[in-house]
Amino acid sequence: MNQLHAIAARFVDESKIAEILPLGNGLINDTYQVRMQGSVQPDYVLQHINTAVFTDVEMLQTNIERVTHHIRKKYEARHVKDMHRRVLLFLKADTGKTYIEADGTYWRVMDFIPDAYTYEAVTPQYAYHAGRSFGDFEALLSDLEEPIGEIIPDFHNIEYRLKQLDEAISADPAGRMKDAEVQCYVGKIKDVAAEMCLGERYFREGKLPKRICHCDTKVNNMLFDKDGSVLCVIDLDTVMPSFVFSDFGDFLRSAANTGAEDDPDLDNIHFNMEVFSSFLEGYLEGTRSFLTPIEKSLLPYAATLFPYMQTVRFFTDYINGDTYYKIRYAEHNLVRTRAQWRLFEEAMAQRQAMEALLK
Ligand code: GN1
Numbered sequence: 071m072n073q074l075h076a077i078a079a080r081f082v083d084e085s086k087i088a089e090i091l092p093l094g095n096g097l098i099n100d101t102y103q104v105r106m107q108g109s110v111q112p113d114y115v116l117q118h119i120n121t122a123v124f125t126d127v128e129m130l131q132t133n134i135e136r137v138t139h140h141i142r143k144k145y146e147a148r149h150v151k152d153m154h155r156r157v158l159l160f161l162k163a164d165t166g167k168t169y170i171e172a173d174g175t176y177w178r179v180m181d182f183i184p185d186a187y188t189y190e191a192v193t194p195q196y197a198y199h200a201g202r203s204f205g206d207f208e209a210l211l212s213d214l215e216e217p218i219g220e221i222i223p224d225f226h227n228i229e230y231r232l233k234q235l236d237e238a239i240s241a242d243p244a245g246r247m248k249d250a251e252v253q254c255y256v257g258k259i260k261d262v263a264a265e266m267c268l269g270e271r272y273f274r275e276g277k278l279p280k281r282i283c284h285c286d287t288k289v290n291n292m293l294f295d296k297d298g299s300v301l302c303v304i305d306l307d308t309v310m311p312s313f314v315f316s317d318f319g320d321f322l323r324s325a326a327n328t329g330a331e332d333d334p335d336l337d338n339i340h341f342n343m344e345v346f347s348s349f350l351e352g353y354l355e356g357t358r359s360f361l362t363p364i365e366k367s368l369l370p371y372a373a374t375l376f377p378y379m380q381t382v383r384f385f386t387d388y389i390n391g392d393t394y395y396k397i398r399y400a401e402h403n404l405v406r407t408r409a410q411w412r413l414f415e416e417a418m419a420q421r422q423a424m425e426a427l428l429k
């Protein structure tokens with residue numbers, strides 16, 4: 071029995087496992103599909119939790135259990151059909167918890183949702199559904215009474231991310247600061263830093279609330295049904311209190327980008343206003359019950375903040391010598407930096423058009 075089988079056996083009947091295959095392309099955790107024998111058996115998703123990123127696994131799983139339990143209760147009250155495809159369900163291991171520790175590594179298992187599709191890019195119609203769904207997701211969690219811990223403190227705090235960049239620049243552990251291109255990005259990032267920290271300033275002034283948000287609304291973190299409607303929001307690791315900008319901005323960072331997140335060809339990268347407009351429409355419908363005027367007026371800012379923040383995060387990791395994100399080649403984080411910066415510039419160029427649409 072190999073290691074993955076032995077781990078899975080602590081959650082499911084080992085004798086019925088057919089095979090275990092890699093699944094998805096997340097940059098943090100390692101994910102596998104556990105295929106069971108026979109067509110009636112449900113399959114499962116096995117995940118190795120990256121504990122360099124998620125240091126408190128107990129808090130991580132408590133957050134997720136609270137969130138999924140709350141959503142499930144609400145769906146049940148609404149008589150939502152197909153429940154097993156609408157909200158994630160984590161299995162209890164032999165320990166009674168939804169995770170296990172094995173030789174210092176941490177693992178969890180959830181039901182595999184069948185007949186669902188993930189995408190790296192969407193049409194405007196899908197973007198509308200996605201906007202509704204992330205809006206609904208926030209609305210569903212707006213009356214969650216149990217506390218949700220800040221699993222990664224200051225996760226989407228741009229002032230904090232800029233501070234981490236400064237620390238990386240001073241330490242320069244990989245000797246990458248001597249490169250002229252690296253110096254050039256430092257300058258560009260700093261030039262607009264004050265403008266990009268607007269949200270944090272409003273928060274300190276008491277003008278902006280934090281709500282329970284998903285905080286990783288990349289388009290590949292939702293499962294779609296055949297007809298383009300959204301089945302289920304997945305990857306709940308980062309659910310925590312944040313500005314709604316997190317969910318609005320991060321979706322567009324992936325979905326409105328006409329290129330790839332790490333596109334080496336910068337000419338592929340534009341900010342798709344049709345996707346913006348449809349997503350905005352869906353999101354405003356989904357959040358009608360709670361979104362305040364100031365949150366609403368700052369949605370175009372959010373669409374620029376997230377490419378900016380992701381530039382800072384990839385760039386910091388590059389300077390640090392690639393310790394956080396999985397990379398596939400040596401310069402990957404620099405290529406990601408260039409691509410996210412280009413997307414930021416493209417989104418900035420559409421700011422007025424976004425404001426006009428909002429009005
Ligand atoms: C990571 O886990 P994954 O790949 O969905 C990251 C996000 C970044 C994203 C960039 C915990 O998300 O914040 O926006 O990569 N998650 C964490 O692709 O840092």
Ligand code: MG
Binds near residue numbers: 291
């Ligand atoms: Mg993911």
